[in-house]
Amino acid sequence: MKKQIVMLLLAWVAMPAWAVLNVFATVPEWGALAKEIGGDKLNIYVATTALQDPHRIEARPSLLAQARRAQLLLATGAELEVGWLPLVVRDSGNSAIQNGRPGYFEAVRFVAMRDVPVVLDRAHGDVHAAGNPHIHLDPRNILKVGVGLTARLAEIDPSNAEAYRANFKVFADKWQLAMTRWDKEAASLRGVPVLSHHTSFVYLAAWLGLNELGMLEPKPGVEPTSGHLSALIERQASKPARMVLRAAYQSEGPSQWIAKKAGIPAIMLPFTVGGTAGAGDLFGLFDDTIQRLLQAKS
Amino acid sequence: MFYKPSFAMAVLLAASCGAQAASDSDLAADLTKIRSQIDEMKKSYEQRIAALEKKLVEAEVKNQPPATAQPVVVESSAPASRASGFNPEVSLILQGQYKDMKNVPERQISGFVSAGGHDHDEAESDAKRGFSVDHTELVFAANIDPNWRGQAIIAALDGSVEVEEAWFQSLGMGYGLGLKGGRLRSGIGYLNEQHPHAWDFADAPLMYQAMFGEHGSYTQDGVQLKWLAPTPVFLEFGAEFGRGANFPGSDRNKNGSGSGALFAHLGGDLGVANNWRAGVSWLKTSAQDRESHFEDTVNEVEAMGAFTGDSTTWLADFVWKWSPSGNPKYQNFKFQSEYFLREEKGELTCGVADAGDPVSCDGITSAYRTRQSGWYAQGVYQFTPQWRAGVRVEQLNSGTRDFGENADYLLVDSYRPKKASAMVDYSWSEFSRARLQVAQDKSMLGVTDNQITVQYIMSLGAHGAHKF
Numbered sequence: 001m002k003k004q005i006v007m008l009l010l011a012w013v014a015m016p017a018w019a020v021l022n023v024f025a026t027v028p029e030w031g032a033l034a035k036e037i038g039g040d041k042l043n044i045y046v047a048t049t050a051l052q053d054p055h056r057i058e059a060r061p062s063l064l065a066q067a068r069r070a071q072l073l074l075a076t077g078a079e080l081e082v083g084w085l086p087l088v089v090r091d092s093g094n095s096a097i098q099n100g101r102p103g104y105f106e107a108v109r110f111v112a113m114r115d116v117p118v119v120l121d122r123a124h125g126d127v128h129a130a131g132n133p134h135i136h137l138d139p140r141n142i143l144k145v146g147v148g149l150t151a152r153l154a155e156i157d158p159s160n161a162e163a164y165r166a167n168f169k170v171f172a173d174k175w176q177l178a179m180t181r182w183d184k185e186a187a188s189l190r191g192v193p194v195l196s197h198h199t200s201f202v203y204l205a206a207w208l209g210l211n212e213l214g215m216l217e218p219k220p221g222v223e224p225t226s227g228h229l230s231a232l233i234e235r236q237a238s239k240p241a242r243m244v245l246r247a248a249y250q251s252e253g254p255s256q257w258i259a260k261k262a263g264i265p266a267i268m269l270p271f272t273v274g275g276t277a278g279a280g281d282l283f284g285l286f287d288d289t290i291q292r293l294l295q296a297k298s
Numbered sequence: 299m300f301y302k303p304s305f306a307m308a309v310l311l312a313a314s315c316g317a318q319a320a321s322d323s324d325l326a327a328d329l330t331k332i333r334s335q336i337d338e339m340k341k342s343y344e345q346r347i348a349a350l351e352k353k354l355v356e357a358e359v360k361n362q363p364p365a366t367a368q369p370v371v372v373e374s375s376a377p378a379s380r381a382s383g384f385n386p387e388v389s390l391i392l393q394g395q396y397k398d399m400k401n402v403p404e405r406q407i408s409g410f411v412s413a414g415g416h417d418h419d420e421a422e423s424d425a426k427r428g429f430s431v432d433h434t435e436l437v438f439a440a441n442i443d444p445n446w447r448g449q450a451i452i453a454a455l456d457g458s459v460e461v462e463e464a465w466f467q468s469l470g471m472g473y474g475l476g477l478k479g480g481r482l483r484s485g486i487g488y489l490n491e492q493h494p495h496a497w498d499f500a501d502a503p504l505m506y507q508a509m510f511g512e513h514g515s516y517t518q519d520g521v522q523l524k525w526l527a528p529t530p531v532f533l534e535f536g537a538e539f540g541r542g543a544n545f546p547g548s549d550r551n552k553n554g555s556g557s558g559a560l561f562a563h564l565g566g567d568l569g570v571a572n573n574w575r576a577g578v579s580w581l582k583t584s585a586q587d588r589e590s591h592f593e594d595t596v597n598e599v600e601a602m603g604a605f606t607g608d609s610t611t612w613l614a615d616f617v618w619k620w621s622p623s624g625n626p627k628y629q630n631f632k633f634q635s636e637y638f639l640r641e642e643k644g645e646l647t648c649g650v651a652d653a654g655d656p657v658s659c660d661g662i663t664s665a666y667r668t669r670q671s672g673w674y675a676q677g678v679y680q681f682t683p684q685w686r687a688g689v690r691v692e693q694l695n696s697g698t699r700d701f702g703e704n705a706d707y708l709l710v711d712s713y714r715p716k717k718a719s720a721m722v723d724y725s726w727s728e729f730s731r732a733r734l735q736v737a738q739d740k741s742m743l744g745v746t747d748n749q750i751t752v753q754y755i756m757s758l759g760a761h762g763a764h765k766f
Contacts, residue, residue: 093475093524249627
């Protein structure tokens with residue numbers, strides 16, 4: 001209780017300075033989710049685009065400048081941003097967004113992780129100790145993270161708490177309807193065998209019931225090798241995949257090669273908001289993803 | 299959810315058994331009936347599940363206590379409960395090389411004083427021919443508490459263990475402030491803060507070797523305060539005070555600060571594909587009896603000059619990085635260039651370098667003034683995720699060197715050292731890299747040294763982020 005009063009006092013003291021809350025989102029999906037919940041109450045900066053590999057971002061000067069001014073940092077977590085975010089947070093000189101403060105928000109803390117490695121050894125490639133970090137392609141996770149984010153926004157900016165809760169309620173209702181629609185539209189994708197470039201679509205596959213037969217990368221984060229691709233082609237005879245998937249930021253070469261050899265379609269999925277023209281927001285992201293998958297299947 | 303298909307299977311199985319006795323039309327009718335029943339059940343289940351999920355989410359939103367950050371949805375990855383979970387992030391850098399170059403005893407950049415005095419140990423330098431292993435670096439880093447973070451880098455090689463860096467850094471000061479203290483790489487220039495394993499070439503540019511000696515960077519024991527301005531463009535200022543024991547300063551038994559540095563950085567993005575940073579830095583150190591080798595032109599032996607005075611260094615640096623759509627994974631280009639200007643003012647005392655070799659200027663103290671400069675520029679292109687190639691050109695200017703009376707006895711060589719290098723490297727992953735470098739080194743008067751270096755850099759364990 002005491003802590004809560006102190007927090008409220010602190011928030012009250014700091015409030016006049018926050019006409020709008022500055023939010024620093026590491027990846028587009030959390031920027032888009034914050035927009036749904038925060039609307040015009042938030043000034044959102046998104047550090048990366050859908051055409052950039054979120055594992056390989058540099059701690060460039062502009063990120064430091066933006067992190068310095070943020071009141072809330074939205075990250076995926078699970079070491080997705082380990083190559084740049086810790087440095088940006090430390091060098092920002094911003095106490096509000098340090099790990100452990102309310103201004104530091106990690107999405108993975110609100111969902112059940114998949115592919116949590118049993119053995120931590122780099123011989124298995126660029127494995128993430130906390131599990132596969134690409135959680136956002138299961139729409140149920142979006143909702144879970146949304147619950148957490150709404151609570152966090154209400155905590156940091158209590159004066160607008162009601163607005164955040166109301167916005168989220170509207171979003172959640174719309175999202176439920178959309179999920180029912182997507183489930184129906186994508187019903188025929190259940191069990192469809194696919195290949196993926198990287199372990200980007202583990203959560204998507206789990207949600208839609210896609211059967212991921214393998215990855216073009218021999219190990220996570222290791223570029224596809226010709227030997228590994230040939231082995232995948234050989235396996236086509238006994239265990240045929242129906243399509244090969246890649247994210248907008250991944251090079252098309254390897255999946256095109258597989259597609260040509262195996263005579264199956266190579267599909268580029270938006271992966272996150274902004275990855276394709278159709279993926280303008282979170283709804284568009286899933287609409288477009290499902291349309292592309294259905295198109296490839298037919 | 300799982301019982302649904304098995305239930306349906308059982309129904310179908312029962313239906314198929316019964317169907318053996320029944321006629322075809324009966325079977326078809328039964329099947330249609332069963333199917334519609336299953337469909338209805340499925341529909342009602344799905345509706346009920348959807349309603350439940352919706353209720354759950356609504357309940358979660360409503361039940362959110364306003365002032366708690368605890369996640370509602372239970373975390374799946376339980377945090378480490380063992381005490382060893384608090385152990386620092388540990389990483390180990392393995393680095394070594396094969397080098398093919400001319401046999402030049404006592405390599406020294408002509409026209410510049412060497413950073414080593416008596417203690418300079420040839421075995422320590424990177425000027426070894428043939429196979430050699432560089433320092434093995436052991437890095438420990440962790441958050442100390444919510445306010446501080448610490449890092450230590452221990453470098454070991456053949457009986458010598460060196461604390462390369464050991465510092466704490468503030469985490470929660472706020473207002474854009476950052477405080478660092480301990481033994482730290484100075485924030486001056488661009489390359490200075492980078493460790494050798496992060497360099498794009500196998501060796502430091504000549505200008506860093508001339509400025510700071512073999513290590514190719516300026517490290518000191520002291521404190522650093524940085525301030526990041528709250529502007530949309532990156533603007534950072536920093537100040538350092540420290541012991542200043544390393545070249546161009548010298549260790550002294552004295553209170554107060556022996557070295558001060560100031561720097562300012564400006565940076566930003568140009569569109570989504572271009573990022574840049576520019577900086578200016580200033581370093582002032584004072585030296586007391588800083589020893590360097592000189593050539594006695596009268597007795598034709600080596601003399602030892604001890605410099606006492608101030609050394610002021612100005613640095614300008616610029617870095618530009620490009621990658622298509624700002625995605626550096628497949629292709630990227632990096633250009634970097636730095637310039638330095640150093641002025642030294644004080645006096646030089648001449649003395650014996652090697653016992654038994656008397657020098658002509660023994661004991662003579664005279665005024666000493668120098669003004670020297672240099673630059674390098676390099677470009678590195680990563681053309682596939684694993685291959686990179688780069689070139690570096692560099693030149694120094696020995697500038698003005700006024701030795702006063704000692705000029706009558708010591709060699710005051712005027713020279714413009716030059717070097718051109720080209721490298722290609724391959725990375726299996728971000729943790730392992732092998733490099734081939736060829737260079738034409740004209741840093742020593744009258745010597746053209748064509749060098750070939752094959753180098754490996756491997757990092758084990760937790761590997762932290764690299765600076766821009």
